[in-house]
Amino acid sequence: MNKIMMKGTEAIGEAAIRAGCRLYFGYPITPQSELTEYMARRLPQVEGTFLQAESEVAAVNMIYGASSVGKRVMTSTSSPGFSLMQEGVSYIACAQLPSVFVNVVRGGPGLGDIQPSQGDYFQATKGGGHGDYKLLVLSPSTVQEAADLTGVAFELADKYRNPVLIFADGLLGQMMEPVSFSDKKVSYDNSSWALIGAKNRPARQVTSFNIDPYGLEKMNLELQKKYKLMEENEIRYETTLTEDADILIVAHGTMGRIAKSVVEMARKDGLKVGLFRPITLYPFPYEALRKSAADVSLVLTVEMSSGQMLEDVRLAIAERTRVEFYGRMAGVVPMPLEIYEVLKQKIGRRS
Numbered sequence: 001m002n003k004i005m006m007k008g009t010e011a012i013g014e015a016a017i018r019a020g021c022r023l024y025f026g027y028p029i030t031p032q033s034e035l036t037e038y039m040a041r042r043l044p045q046v047e048g049t050f051l052q053a054e055s056e057v058a059a060v061n062m063i064y065g066a067s068s069v070g071k072r073v074m075t076s077t078s079s080p081g082f083s084l085m086q087e088g089v090s091y092i093a094c095a096q097l098p099s100v101f102v103n104v105v106r107g108g109p110g111l112g113d114i115q116p117s118q119g120d121y122f123q124a125t126k127g128g129g130h131g132d133y134k135l136l137v138l139s140p141s142t143v144q145e146a147a148d149l150t151g152v153a154f155e156l157a158d159k160y161r162n163p164v165l166i167f168a169d170g171l172l173g174q175m176m177e178p179v180s181f182s183d184k185k186v187s188y189d190n191s192s193w194a195l196i197g198a199k200n201r202p203a204r205q206v207t208s209f210n211i212d213p214y215g216l217e218k219m220n221l222e223l224q225k226k227y228k229l230m231e232e233n234e235i236r237y238e239t240t241l242t243e244d245a246d247i248l249i250v251a252h253g254t255m256g257r258i259a260k261s262v263v264e265m266a267r268k269d270g271l272k273v274g275l276f277r278p279i280t281l282y283p284f285p286y287e288a289l290r291k292s293a294a295d296v297s298l299v300l301t302v303e304m305s306s307g308q309m310l311e312d313v314r315l316a317i318a319e320r321t322r323v324e325f326y327g328r329m330a331g332v333v334p335m336p337l338e339i340y341e342v343l344k345q346k347i348g349r350r351s
Contacts, residue, residue, distance in 0.1 A: 070194025115331020245274030
């Protein structure tokens with residue numbers, strides 16, 4: 001299989017097209033503008049439609065409309081833009097419409113900067129809009145994985161009729177790596193729900209509104225059943241040298257990749273360090289992490305945030321094991337040696 005050198009943002013765009021995405025609505029914002037540019041160039045070549053919306057608010061409502069007629073559709077943005085989309089994301093989740101969102105996270109809060117961050121974790125996994133809804137959230141650590149998970153995102157969106165979020169960061173979005181693409185045949189069936197004409201069937205309705213509280217509660221209960229199925233069937237994670245580990249690092253996305261270098265450094269020094277990398281941030285792999293941490297003396301969570309995934313790690317560990325945290329914010333990326341020195345301090349070992 002031939003490989004192409006591509007930026008992470010471009011690889012996500014190409015993977016989306018190969019997954020059957022023919023409609024893209026978005027608004028440029030650094031550090032993901034290359035994805036918008038890529039879709040503007042490529043979609044006309046495959047008889048698709050690219051439209052630059054006047055704002056992220058407009059883009060998310062275009063997603064709502066296009067998805068309701070059964071089209072595979074995607075948008076991408078960065079942190080402040082995704083914040084503007086939250087009302088529409090909540091509508092789409094309640095209306096049970098499949099769609100794919102990409103957030104290439106940058107430093108915050110507020111307008112922040114254009115450097116990489118993981119500070120949108122709470123927004124992504126706990127529901128950034130109103131109501132009791134969930135997004136399936138995928139966190140890639142390499143350009144190849146970003147491309148692969150984009151295809152998975154469209155499949156999961158259709159399977160559960162739910163929005164799926166690819167949670168990347170500015171580093172992954174901007175780095176270039178060799179990447180190959182699957183030629184898997186695309187097929188999906190929207191005939192049971194999409195608004196595609198009602199000549200030989202009863203009329204359908206797509207809505208996220210129900211003025212009757214009992215009716216709205218019924219809608220919510222249906223959603224909760226679906227989320228339960230996601231938690232049972234869609235958990236993804238990666239482990240590295242966890243079988244004999246005495247110390248466990250937990251990190252996701254780009255930080256998971258960086259943490260692998262820390263594990264290598266520690267092993268060379270005789271420290272039995274392993275890595276647990278969540279790939280699905282929702283559903284979070286609580287049980288798998290609990291098992292991986294069962295025999296370790298220390299868990300170190302590393303993030304490009306003030307410690308947001310840390311809360312899920314603590315829920316998984318439930319005070320069975322000592323949990324420590326190291327993070328950098330505002331677009332500062334922790335380097336392997338820096339993390340290793342922190343790790344040694346945590347275990348009381350001098351350099």
